[in-house]
Each structure stands twice: as structure tokens, then as C-alpha cells.
Amino acid sequence: MTEPEKAKARDRTFDELPLSSELRRGIRDLGYISPTPIQVAAIPDAVGGRDMVGTAQTGTGKTAAFLLPILERLMAVPGGRLLALVLTPTRELALQAEGFVRQLGRHTRLRAAAVYGGVGMGDQEKALRHGVEIIIATPGRLLDHMSRGYVDFSHLRILVLDEADRMLDMGFLPDVRRILSALPRQRQTMLFSATMPVEVVRLSRDFLHDPKTVQVGSTTAAAIGVHHLALPVASHRKVALLIELLRDETMTSVLVFARTKRRADRVARELSHAGLSATAIHGDRSQAQRVRALEGFREGHHRVLVATDIAARGIDVEGVSHVINLDVPHEAEVYIHRVGRTARAQRQGDALTLLGHEEEDDWSQIERLLGFTIDRARIPGFDYDAPSPPAPSGRASGGYGHGYSRRPPSRPAGRGGGPRYGGSSRRRRN
Numbered sequence: 419m420t421e422p423e424k425a426k427a428r429d430r431t432f433d434e435l436p437l438s439s440e441l442r443r444g445i446r447d448l449g450y451i452s453p454t455p456i457q458v459a460a461i462p463d464a465v466g467g468r469d470m471v472g473t474a475q476t477g478t479g480k481t482a483a484f485l486l487p488i489l490e491r492l493m494a495v496p497g498g499r500l501l502a503l504v505l506t507p508t509r510e511l512a513l514q515a516e517g518f519v520r521q522l523g524r525h526t527r528l529r530a531a532a533v534y535g536g537v538g539m540g541d542q543e544k545a546l547r548h549g550v551e552i553i554i555a556t557p558g559r560l561l562d563h564m565s566r567g568y569v570d571f572s573h574l575r576i577l578v579l580d581e582a583d584r585m586l587d588m589g590f591l592p593d594v595r596r597i598l599s600a601l602p603r604q605r606q607t608m609l610f611s612a613t614m615p616v617e618v619v620r621l622s623r624d625f626l627h628d629p630k631t632v633q634v635g636s637t638t639a640a641a642i643g644v645h646h647l648a649l650p651v652a653s654h655r656k657v658a659l660l661i662e663l664l665r666d667e668t669m670t671s672v673l674v675f676a677r678t679k680r681r682a683d684r685v686a687r688e689l690s691h692a693g694l695s696a697t698a699i700h701g702d703r704s705q706a707q708r709v710r711a712l713e714g715f716r717e718g719h720h721r722v723l724v725a726t727d728i729a730a731r732g733i734d735v736e737g738v739s740h741v742i743n744l745d746v747p748h749e750a751e752v753y754i755h756r757v758g759r760t761a762r763a764q765r766q767g768d769a770l771t772l773l774g775h776e777e778e779d780d781w782s783q784i785e786r787l788l789g790f791t792i793d794r795a796r797i798p799g800f801d802y803d804a805p806s807p808p809a810p811s812g813r814a815s816g817g818y819g820h821g822y823s824r825r826p827p828s829r830p831a832g833r834g835g836g837p838r839y840g841g842s843s844r845r846r847r848n
């Protein structure tokens with residue numbers, strides 16, 4: 419979309435989109451005032467039944483861009499049977515989309531069920547058998563239900579492939595293809611992806627018919643309104659610096675990314691020991707633990723959620739104030755997915771990255787992908803040169819090796835309570 423098109427999209431209202439009053443009421447109940455650019459671009463053709471390829475990342479409002487047309491189209495069709503299927507890479511995304519259907523469609527008779535692994539099959543089977551109209555599923559679990567004969571696709575009219583690139587990354591494309599080949603050929607298909615790797619292009623070529631292409635932003639641009647900043651620091655001082663950063667109370671709701679599950683757990687524990695309210699979410703935790711952690715974060719009981727990439731994929735938390743990358747991701751695109759968790763749907767948020775010396779190469783790949791250089795800053799008063807922490811056995815005394823946890827918060831020099839980093843930073847828009 420060009421800048422003038424985007425500006426025009428910003429002035430639009432939902433009343434101009436071909437949506438019934440029942441859906442407009444649902445939209446109003448959710449507090450959405452105007453449609454996002456992808457919603458303006460996608461909804462009219464999608465309601466008209468056209469296939470669609472949407473290049474848009476999380477945070478653009480893409481979920482409502484495909485759910486609203488689904489709801490609109492299905493309102494006119496006899497219900498009580500499966501009419502639409504959304505395939506999505508993670509259970510969190512499935513639950514999130516199911517929640518949106520419930521909210522957006524609350525003035526309609528349409529129902530959705532989320533189908534995902536890691537929990538019992540009984541309730542999902544019941545939903546499938548009792549004819550909910552919309553299923554939002556991860557591919558593996560849906561195949562399990564299919565192999566047991568629980569799913570009747572004969573009335574299916576609409577298929578959505580959500581976050582197709584992520585399904586590719588997670589190795590789901592063979593499952594997706596198997597599911598696709600079991601669906602009626604006469605149907606509308608919409609594919610959404612933040613990036614368009616060749617396998618995803620091939621998938622759309624094989625399964626979509628004359629799709630309209632909708633693109634919001636460049637495929638690689640980071641989410642609108644994100645303020646990026648790098649904080650160079652030796653690796654052994656990263657957790658101490660994180661603790662120091664978190665003493666800034668303007669960081670109200672912070673998503674911290676760690677590279678591994680063990681590191682996520684360890685860091686959450688260290689933050690808790692330092693008196694910061696933190697929890698962790700990653701793929702090794704049970705569904706119940708993940709839901710509990712997410713809810714605790716969403717409701718503000720925990721200020722900090724430490725996550726691995728895969729676990730964080732579907733996280734939809736209103737008002738994440740900051741994303742902090744404890745580690746630089748190896749893949750530049752992952753950085754964009756991470757920072758997409760802040761500044762969601764055009765709010766502004768900050769993305770800070772603790773940059774180890776050995777991560778400079780990965781970092782320059784990210785800057786190349788973004789198309790600009792990210793500013794660097796140092797935190798005043800932080801002891802960058804403290805020695806490495808002692809070996810784990812030396813930590814039994816309850817310290818963290820850096821002697822940091824009991825230090826009073828140091829105030830930012832001359833910045834009157836505002837963010838204490840950012841002296842040399844500037845806001846960038848893409």
C-alpha cells in the first residue's frame with residue numbers, strides 16, 4: 419500500500435465496509451473506531467468471496483481482516499455445520515482467534531471452536547460433532563481428529579491459512595497440504611503471511627484461485643510506531659542490565675525474549691528473586707501453565723513475561739509497553755515478529771535489544787532487513803564492567819553474582835522520570 423492509500427485508509431470508518439449491523443455492533447463493543455489499512459484493503463473483496471493473499475504481520479489487525487468477512491458471509495448460510503476453517507501455527511493464536519469470533523460475532527448465531535494439541539480431545543470432538551460453524555485449528559491436532567473421522571468438511575466454504583510462513587518454519591506445511599487435499603474444491607481460500615518465502619508462494623499458487631493480493635507495509639518492515647534501541651553489553655551482564663532496565667516504572671508490561679526454554683525459566687526466576695514480578699512461557703510448559711502465565715501477564719499480576727519465540731507467537735496482550743530482546747535472534751525476520759508484539763495496531767511501544775559483542779553479525783543482518791541503523795545507548799550508572807558471576811554453586815547464598823539485586827534504583831540523569839535510555843535515540847517509522 420502506498421502512503422496516500424494508507425492515509426486514505428486511516429480516514430475510513432467501518433460503516434463504509436460491507437458489514438452487517440450485527441457485526442458493526444460487535445466491532446463497536448470491542449472499541450475499534452476505524453478499520454486498519456489491511457481491513458480496508460481486504461474486507462470488501464473477501465466479503466465478495468474472492469481468494470486473497472495478504473502480506474501482513476501480527477499487529478496490523480489481520481485477524482479481524484479475515485474473521486469479519488467469514489462472519490459476514492456465513493451469516494447468510496444455514497448453520498449447525500462446519501462452514502469455515504482457519505489453520506494457524508500455535509494454540510495461542512487459535513485461542514486468540516476463537517476469542518475474536520466470540521467478540522466480533524456476539525450478535526450473530528455463529529460459533530467457533532479452537533482445536534489444538536496438548537490438551538484432551540474430548541471437548542474438541544464434541545465441538546466438531548455438534549456443528550460449530552468455524553474451526554480454528556493447528557494442523558497436527560486437526561489431522562488427528564480427521565483420522566478418527568470426527569470432521570465433516572462437506573459443507574466447508576472458506577479456508578484461511580494464517581501465518582503461513584510460521585507454519586512453514588515450524589514444519590507444518592506437509593500437514594497443511596494433507597488437510598487442503600481433503601477439503602471441497604469449491605471454496606474461498608485466504609492466505610496470510612508476514613513474509614513470502616518461496617514455499618508459501620508455491621502453496622498459494624497450488625491452492626488459491628486468482629487471489630487478490632493485499633500488502634500492508636513492506637514484508638520486512640517492523641511494526642508501525644516501534645521505537646528500536648540497542649544496548650550493547652557483555653553477555654554476562656545481560657541479566658543484570660535487564661534488572662536495571664526493569665527498575666524503570668514506565669515499563670508497565672514487558673515481554674522479554676530469551677533464546678532457549680531454560681534461559682527463559684532461569685531469567686524469570688532471577689527477576690522474581692530481584693523483586694520483579696515475572697513469569698515465563700515456553701513450549702515445555704503445560705497448556706494450563708501457559709494459560710495461567712499469560713492470564714497473569716494480561717491482567718497485570720506480572721509485569722514481565724519471559725518467552726521463547728515459538729511460545730510467544732500467538733500472544734496477544736493489549737498494551738505491551740516494551741519488548742526486550744535478551745538475545746539477538748539468529749534470523750533477522752524473527753526480530754520483526756518479536757517487536758510486532760509491541761506497538762500492536764498502531765499504538766507505540768519500545769523494542770530494546772541487549773546486544774552482546776558476539777551478536778554484532780546477526781545484528782547487522784537485522785539492520786539490513788529493516789533498512790536503517792538502530793541507535794545505541796548506554797544506561798547511566800550501570801556497572802558495565804562488573805566481573806562474570808561465580809559458578810552456579812557460588813550462587814547458593816541467594817545473590818545473583820552481580821551483587822545487584824539490593825541496589826536502590828538509580829535515577830536517570832536529568833530525565834525527570836521518563837525512559838532512562840534513549841538519549842541518542844529517535845523515533846522511526848516505516
Ligand code: AMP
Nearest residue numbers: 450452453454476477478479480481763
Ligand atoms: P492482529 O494483527 O490480528 O494480531 O491484531 C492486533 C491487535 O489489533 C489485536 O489486539 C486486535 O484486537 C487489534 N485490532 C484489530 N483491528 C483493530 C481496529 N480496527 N482498531 C483497533 N484495534 C484493532
